[in-house]
Amino acid sequence: MFSLSNVLYVRSNKTGNAVTRIDPRYAPTLATVGLFVAMLVVGAVRFPNFLSAQVFLNLLIDHSFLVVVAVGMTFVILSGGIDLSVGAVVALSMILSAKLLQQGWSPGLVIPLVLSIGFAFGTAQGLLIQYFDIQPFIATLAGMFLARGLCYVTSLDSIPIRDPFFTAMSQTRIGLLFIRTPDYHVYGQVIVPVSDAFVSPAVLIALVVVAIAFFFLHHTRFGRTVYAIGGNENSAVLMGLAVARTKVLVYAISGLCAATGGILWNLYSLSGFPLAGIGMELDAIAAVVVGGALLTGGYGYVLGSVVGVLILGLVQTFIAFDGTLSSWWTRIFIGTLLLIFILLQRLFSRKGFTVPGRRPVANVPVRPLDTPAALP
């Protein structure tokens, strides 16, 4: 999948010399990785201490839940859909687990329960989308309203978590023995490395989720069906693929990932609050797009989305390190990044976007005959 021979190919130019070209399909993802490396380099040059292992690991620690949510979103976007409910589902699972733990439920019950609620929530949205032909945008928007409303019904205030298991999990630091982080620099010169770099258990869980998602997307029939639906749903149906089941599952997975994200956020903040994750769906979508996926579906990688989340995190780290920039620059930077990536995709993509009246479009959905808006 990621072998170099796939990404680069050799062909002859006009003078007959062999030149190496980049496969345009990989261009956005390569640009993502390139940008990430470039940001690390710029950060390392501008700020001392920027390129320490712990700064990098903190990116993962601070965004472990966003990584998981973005993974779920990747499935949905690859299939050509969108899920606006993830932020609200994250908040719902957060507040539910906090509430249940407060009432003395055991974590062994709470975690599976919350995860299955997330899965069921996603499944319900998927069923609405697949079997009642409701647009993903509208169905998940209604889901977002419902989940957010349920958060407020559950509790209006922040609920602290005092459960021993959650507390232990959140305080555990898993040291990475082989990576030592320098504690301080003197004019760029590294003095003795003192402490071990560490990650939280949430990071490991997030990485496991990424690995599972990677396996399912790239090594199973289900994953290939997801790509096929995003490429052209009608063709996928004609090929006899299990389109209906896959489309429902994609939203179920997104719901499950959002619920997992909620639990991870519980671990991170040791609380649940109903206003959590407002606008998180935007961050997740931005991460997936910056990660090189096409919002029309069919192209993109889970690992790209992970790098996308890290890039969004780096933007925040930059602003934190800089100190003079106000927090609202984060949004402006993320918007600009989105724009750059969308333009890049436009340049490199061979797949047609819905450009009204410009050129033949590859993925115009075939309008069913019974749609009332067919003819005036």
Place this chain on the structure above:
Amino acid sequence: MNAVLATFMKRRMAWPLIALLLLLAADQIARPGFLSVRMQDGHLYGNVIDIIRNAAPIALIGLGMTLVIASRGIDLSVGAVVAIAGAISCNYIVNAPVQGSLSAALIGVVLAIVLGLVLGAWNGFLVSTVGIQPIIATLVLMVAGRGIAQLITSGQIITVHNDYYKAIGDGYVLTLPIPVLITAAAFILAGVLTRKTALGTLIEAIGINPIASRLAGLKARNIIWIVYVVSGLCATIAGLMITANVTAADANNGGLFIELDAILAVVLGGTSLRGGKYSLLGTVVGAFVLSTLTTTVYNFGIPANENLVFEAPVVIAVCLLQSPKTMELWQRWRRSSQLQAKGITV
């Protein structure tokens, strides 16, 4: 009568209209006198007036959104444009030589409108000239826009003291609230411009089949520019209404989620997100449903923050009822039950 009813029920607007009437009826039953309207200080007062006034900004944004959606697009950036419009106008008025003067209010409003037109043109540029999918093109401004609004207000909530500006949000002319009059005027203007000329049909043509309309010699690019600029303009004016109503510009929360409300109003009104045929009147009904729903929730004494729980099922129900798939299933079920009644098993 039955025939009239049958043609009515075939219209997609029928279900939201029924939902609206049911909600109002429930309100009236729960609290007799709910629907009464009285005169006070030369203004009309009453719950119905409040519902209409609260629906005005949503309907106005929905107007622009309807045209965008009809052209098979979507404009996610309207909420951010609302915040920017409030921010730029309030920022000017607060720093104007005389804060309470008419000229300060006018220049503030003009500045906001110019900026709104520019932002709309930016969306139109990305969609029509660069050729980016509408949902992504407008996502850029949706994400960056609130940052821009905060940049203008330096992250503060700007409070203004200007009666002329305030009137845009809560003033009255001829016993009616000004926002309602502005929105009504906008709808009449849009209705005349799109339905009495070919513009509406051209927008629908692009929405139904972009390729065919191009082959038919339609300059789709210009029309797409127009719809996004109109959407930007509508969002700006709605932003002024919202900001003026509370006489404060809040870059973070001004117009938060209003893009979703506007899209819902459009969809509830029977305009398909797939583009094509649209109904401006439907959007008004959709906006009324949303605004009535909020008022109903208050009326029943349900805590304000729980109204989302009630909004979601109504949205899902209306969408389900409008879905052609549901019709199909219903007809299939009716046919089979009719056959069963005749003793035929399928």
